[in-house]
Amino acid sequence: xxxxxLRISRFERLSENAGTARLLNxxxxxxxSELLSAFVFWVTWxxxxxxxxxxxxxxxxxxxxxxxxYLPRILVAALIVLFGLAAASFFSRAALxxxxxxxxxxxxxxxxxxxxxxxxxxxxxxxxxLGLAEQTIIAAFSILFGALMLGLAIAFGLGGQHLARRxxxxxxxxxxxxxxxxxxxxx
Amino acid sequence: xxxxxxxxDFLRQxxxxxxxxxxxxxxxxxxxxxxxxxxxAVRVGLLKYFPRERAVLINSDAGSRDGSVQAVLQAAxxxxxxxxxxxxxxxxxxxxxxxxxxxxTPSGLVPLMAAADLLQAKACAVISPTESVNPDWxxxxxxxxxxxxFALVAPLYRRHKFEGLLIKxxxxxxxRAMYGKRIREPYPTxxxxxxxLASELLAGPMAWEPEAEGMGDQLWxxxxxxxxxxxxxxxxxxxxxxxDHTSDLVRAMRQTAGGLFASxxxxxxxxxxxxxxEPVPLTDGGAETTSEPLRLxxxxxxxxxxxxxxxxQPVLSAILAAKTLAELTGFAAADEEHFCFPDALWARVxxxxxxxxxxxxxxxxxxxxxxxxxxxxxxxxxxxxNRHATAEEVEGRVEALCLVFERLKVYLxxxxxxxxxxxxxxxxxxxxxxxxxxxxxxxxxxxxxxxxDAGSGSRGMAHRVCSAxxxxxxxxxxxx
Numbered sequence: 001x002x003x004x005x006l007r008i009s010r011f012e013r014l015s016e017n018a019g020t021a022r023l024l025n026x027x028x029x030x031x032x033s034e035l036l037s038a039f040v041f042w043v044t045w046x047x048x049x050x051x052x053x054x055x056x057x058x059x060x061x062x063x064x065x066x067x068x069x070y071l072p073r074i075l076v077a078a079l080i081v082l083f084g085l086a087a088a089s090f091f092s093r094a095a096l097x098x099x100x101x102x103x104x105x106x107x108x109x110x111x112x113x114x115x116x117x118x119x120x121x122x123x124x125x126x127x128x129x130l131g132l133a134e135q136t137i138i139a140a141f142s143i144l145f146g147a148l149m150l151g152l153a154i155a156f157g158l159g160g161q162h163l164a165r166r167x168x169x170x171x172x173x174x175x176x177x178x179x180x181x182x183x184x185x186x187x
Numbered sequence: 188x189x190x191x192x193x194x195x196d197f198l199r200q201x202x203x204x205x206x207x208x209x210x211x212x213x214x215x216x217x218x219x220x221x222x223x224x225x226x227x228a229v230r231v232g233l234l235k236y237f238p239r240e241r242a243v244l245i246n247s248d249a250g251s252r253d254g255s256v257q258a259v260l261q262a263a264x265x266x267x268x269x270x271x272x273x274x275x276x277x278x279x280x281x282x283x284x285x286x287x288x289x290x291x292t293p294s295g296l297v298p299l300m301a302a303a304d305l306l307q308a309k310a311c312a313v314i315s316p317t318e319s320v321n322p323d324w325x326x327x328x329x330x331x332x333x334x335x336x337f338a339l340v341a342p343l344y345r346r347h348k349f350e351g352l353l354i355k356x357x358x359x360x361x362x363r364a365m366y367g368k369r370i371r372e373p374y375p376t377x378x379x380x381x382x383x384l385a386s387e388l389l390a391g392p393m394a395w396e397p398e399a400e401g402m403g404d405q406l407w408x409x410x411x412x413x414x415x416x417x418x419x420x421x422x423x424x425x426x427x428x429x430x431d432h433t434s435d436l437v438r439a440m441r442q443t444a445g446g447l448f449a450s451x452x453x454x455x456x457x458x459x460x461x462x463x464x465e466p467v468p469l470t471d472g473g474a475e476t477t478s479e480p481l482r483l484x485x486x487x488x489x490x491x492x493x494x495x496x497x498x499x500q501p502v503l504s505a506i507l508a509a510k511t512l513a514e515l516t517g518f519a520a521a522d523e524e525h526f527c528f529p530d531a532l533w534a535r536v537x538x539x540x541x542x543x544x545x546x547x548x549x550x551x552x553x554x555x556x557x558x559x560x561x562x563x564x565x566x567x568x569x570x571x572x573n574r575h576a577t578a579e580e581v582e583g584r585v586e587a588l589c590l591v592f593e594r595l596k597v598y599l600x601x602x603x604x605x606x607x608x609x610x611x612x613x614x615x616x617x618x619x620x621x622x623x624x625x626x627x628x629x630x631x632x633x634x635x636x637x638x639x640d641a642g643s644g645s646r647g648m649a650h651r652v653c654s655a656x657x658x659x660x661x662x663x664x665x666x667x
Contacts, residue, residue, distance in 0.1 A: 090550060094550075096498065096499065096501075097499070097556040100491075100499055101495075101556060101560065103487075103491055103494070107494075107498045108498055187351055187443065
């Protein structure tokens with residue numbers, strides 16, 4: 001029934017215009033109307049299942065009401081992960097292209113680091129939304145992010161001295177080379 | 188409708204001007220040093236060639252901080268040099284308008300067209316302020332429009348054989364294959380259009396599509412004119428002074444390839460039926476190519492192409508067909524000595540990018556950015572192959588590339604229409620080519636190791652025939 005209503009109301013077209021369809025496609029998920037109708041199906045099914053259990057009088061009413069109250073959080077967490085993955089994919093690809101077109105060294109490393117950071121951030125936010133080990137997740141994320149930055153700083157400052165020197169030399173020598181080159185307008 | 192596109196201040200200035208016959212637009216951005224001379228040249232040209240017509244000069248400024256606007260107004264009010272001074276029958280008007288802050292190209296074309304429409308102008312010219320502008324440009328750009336012979340005048344310039352290669356290797360061949368008109372400068376900085384064309388485009392839906400704003404305005408105008416069957420001509424303007432020494436290839440790619448790709452869906456019914464191409468009339472002279480020696484770092488291009496193909500495999504696999512990507516990867520793996528990038532492969536790459544752009548398989552801007560390293564590969568090959576070539580030989584090779592694009596258009600159509608198993612079989616059929624133009628099908632330059640171009644001189648360029656994947660083994664062309 002929900003699927004029929006969505007078809008009549010041209011929900012799919014609306015979803016395409018809003019860009020949601022592309023987002024779901026990239027995340028290898030079903031279409032938005034399929035997803036919505038499946039969600040309604042399972043919520044209804046679970047609702048009636050839990051109502052049936054509560055009618056049995058097993059003293060689970062309080063837990064069942066907690067579970068119902070928890071459903072929106074699960075939905076929001078799923079959305080956070082979905083958008084987080086899409087954002088990670090977009091920004092890591094943008095970084096990869098920018099690095100390649102600017103001739104930076106190790107473009108995939110830069111791109112991978114951005115993807116990793118964004119996925120970790122999205123997961124941390126989702127866990128926080130679910131209220132699962134909030135303090136632990138925040139602490140773990142802070143430690144991880146801090147360690148990553150510190151590690152990069154130390155690696156660049158100590159281990160990458162020669163690399164940094166080479167990069168700077170290459171940059172300045174390239175600037176020097178360019179002075180002796182003719183510039184061609186592509187247009 | 189047109190009034191809605193104009194700011195209050197600009198509209199007020201235009202209403203003070205009243206109806207005119209001719210509009211000349213000078214887009215400026217920190218051009219105070221030369222814009223005075225350009226205004227004088229425009230005024231002399233108008234007096235010389237259109238003494239009886241009412242004309243207005245519109246200075247669309249992109250936020251200049253060097254007093255360009257004041258320089259324009261001063262030059263417009265100043266008396267002309269004695270030798271050029273004539274008694275004008277009309278008052279010369281000059282108005283100013285602001286366009287996108289920091290824009291370095293003559294953008295804001297739609298407001299200009301709205302102004303031309305409002306003023307009932309018969310012809311409008313856009314002239315970028317450079318040292319090359321002379322009074323004859325007015326006649327070349329406005330004459331064919333004012334006589335109502337043509338709707339669009341595209342320029343031709345005297346250019347170095349290696350200048351404007353993004354146009355020569357991508358924009359011109361593909362645009363020619365798509366719309367069937369051989370317009371050598373489809374992305375001009377100086378051009379003219381009729382008031383009738385402006386009114387028609389303003390009334391049409393394309394002018395208001397958001398994507399039309401993202402592409403270069405000039406390209407939008409050119410594609411709209413040819414797609415709607417308007418008469419287009421070319422006029423030789425002489426040497427082209429460089430106004431845009433941009434090394435930002437990504438930006439240039441967005442303006443050209445991005446614009447062309449974005450124009451395809453709106454004009455699909457038109458370009459799908461076009462086969463081959465025809466030259467457009469030339470009102471004055473013809474294109475001239477020079478070949479002075481240049482110092483170019485081709486090795487850097489090659490390195491960036493190779494690293495691009497290697498690093499962008501995940502992105503390219505979403506855009507290109509598996510076979511095309513495999514061929515490309517194979518060529519990128521070859522050493523510099525044996526590198527080649529056949530024209531047919533390049534055409535297929537561009538067409539597959541165009542279809543992926545249309546289908547938005549990934550972000551459209553990312554698709555355009557991913558094309559840049561591949562263009563560098565083609566650019567490297569072209570520079571290497573033609574470093575000792577004469578201007579005529581280079582022209583012949585561009586012509587050969589265009590023919591490959593035209594022949595492979597059926598492959599684009601198959602991809603565009605979603606036909607399963609789109610085939611480019613036989614894209615390298617044996618056929619008569621200009622002697623100088625045997626650049627495309629499986630013929631690649633060797634001796635690519637030299638670090639610097641020595642420029643023109645020797646014509647003894649060595650060629651070699653590629654083995655695998657470079658044309659051998661393809662049967663005769665069979666449209667599917």
